[in-house]
Amino acid sequence: MKTWLDAWPVYRQLTGSDPLGRGKAARSKATENVVSRTATADRVVQSVCPYCAVGCGQRVFVKDEKIVQIEGDPDSPISRGRLCPKGSASKQLVTSPTRETKVRYRRPYGTQWEDLDLDTAMEMIADRVLDARRKGWQDEVDGKRVNRTMGIASLGGATLDNEENYLMKKLYTAMGAIQVENQARI
Structure with a gap:
């Protein structure tokens, strides 16, 4: 009894x-x-932690097309399943209710912020990049052909991995920019 x-x-x-x-x-x-969130996931997606250039492997557990858990990937040769405190908390990066999901914009000389949809903001950025490239373009300097723009520069950050930095360098070089630098090297 x-x-x-x-x-x-x-x-x-x-x-x-x-x-x-x-x-x-x-x-x-x-x-x-109690049943773990990983046991009830519909699928597991392999990813890379976005916080630094180390490139730790992550397993992202998805249920009903929503992220339910992010853990270290034991198959990763870089991190072998381990994550630092920031990497361990990366689920909050995409699921936090305080995450911004709209583009905030304040017009020149404006005093108020307004919400823009992503397509409008991307068009505005593309127009400004093309305008800056056109205005800063140099065909020649001191009689030497240079084909470059001084109107665009890039300063990458340490949260970018090698592949992202490689693609940024290729993009800016293709646009004619020569001022391409990374914060991790400075």
Whole structure:
């Protein structure tokens, strides 16, 4: 016959077969009913942590097209399943209710911010890049052909991995920019 003492973990630990309290003595009904988020995921997507240039592997667990958990990827030769505190908290980067999902814009000489849809903001950026390239373009300098623009520059950050930095360098060079630098090298 079970008594109220049987529900008390310390009593189960002292009287049962688990004197160290590492197994059955420490488990409750609530513990038995807990299912991990990774076990209920529909799929697992391999990814790379976005925080620094180390490139730690991540496993992103997705259920109903929503991220439910992000963990280190044990198959990654770089991190072998480990993540730093920032990498471990990267789920918050994409699921936080405080994450900005709209583009905020303040017009020149404006005093108020306004929300823009992403397509409008991307068009504005493209127009400005083309305008800056056109206005700063140089065909020749001191009689030497240079085909460059001084109207565009890039300063990359340490959160970019090697592949992203490579693509940025290719993009800016293709646009004619020669001022391409990275914060990690400075």
